[in-house]
Amino acid sequence: xxxxxxxxxxxxxxxxxxxxxxxxxxxxxxxxxxxxxxxxxxxxxxxxxxxxxxxxxxxxxxxxxxxxxxxxxxxxxxxxxxxxxxxxxxxxxxxxxxxxxxxxx
Amino acid sequence: xxxxxxxxxxxxxxxxxxxxxxxxxxxxxxxxxxxxxxxxxxxxxxxxxxxxxxxxxxxxxxxxxxxxxxxxxxxxxxxxxxxxxxxxxxxxxxxx
Numbered sequence: 332x333x334x335x336x337x338x339x340x341x342x343x344x345x346x347x348x349x350x351x352x353x354x355x356x357x358x359x360x361x362x363x364x365x366x367x368x369x370x371x372x373x374x375x376x377x378x379x380x381x382x383x384x385x386x387x388x389x390x391x392x393x394x395x396x397x398x399x400x401x402x403x404x405x406x407x408x409x410x411x412x413x414x415x416x417x418x419x420x421x422x423x424x425x426x427x428x429x430x431x432x433x434x435x436x
Numbered sequence: 437x438x439x440x441x442x443x444x445x446x447x448x449x450x451x452x453x454x455x456x457x458x459x460x461x462x463x464x465x466x467x468x469x470x471x472x473x474x475x476x477x478x479x480x481x482x483x484x485x486x487x488x489x490x491x492x493x494x495x496x497x498x499x500x501x502x503x504x505x506x507x508x509x510x511x512x513x514x515x516x517x518x519x520x521x522x523x524x525x526x527x528x529x530x531x532x
Contacts, residue, residue, distance in 0.1 A: 360449070368456060375464055382511045383471070390503060392479045397502030399510070407507060411514035 377418065385410035468508075476500035 355363065389406035390399075399407070442450045480496035481489070489497070 364449075364452065364456075367453070371456070371460055375460060378512070378515055379464070379467070381515065382508050383475075385511060386475075386504060386507050390507065392500075394479065394496050394499040394503060397499040397506075399503065399506055403507075404510065407510050408514055411511055411518065415518045 381411060381414045384414060472501060472504055475504065 385407050388410055389403050391403070442453055445453070476497045480493050480500055
């Protein structure tokens with residue numbers, strides 16, 4: 332349910348872009364739906380991986396308590412921020428690589 | 437979710453979007469269920485001298501679930517913040 336919530340947030344953007352061109356041809360519309368779907372799936376996957384990575388990095392797996400202590404809370408916050416930054420850098424690098432591949436020689 | 441963001445769309449498209457979202461939520465809930473089971477099993481169950489879980493193992497699994505769900509909720513909040521920050525930045529850049 333939580334991952335789905337992130338999907339919803341992303342869908343809003345994708346659908347706003349789709350809705351902005353409400354008079355699209357069926358083919359364009361189908362493509363917009365596909366893109367919205369890909370975007371949603373990407374976001375959900377990103378969230379899930381962030382959650383599981385930060386759990387592995389931050390949580391004491393002896394499970395002495397069911398609650399997160401202060402240290403774990405801070406760790407999670409910082410982990411999420413760093414994970415996000417890594418996502419950004421990788422995105423830039425991949426974008427740059429694609430441009431190089433596509434540039435005419 | 438902010439349903440008003442889907443308002444601009446024709447009804448048919450709106451329904452299609454809503455059903456896509458619901459589909460993804462179901463899929464993700466099931467995925468989460470399975471992966472949580474696997475995680476807590478790996479972390480909590482180590483001996484196989486008996487076929488039933490002992491009370492320590494049961495307690496461990498319960499706490500593992502609680503902890504993971506609370507952790508997931510916290511990440512969800514941070515994720516939303518990071519998302520919102522990135523969108524605000526994008527909108528700023530688009531206005532130039």
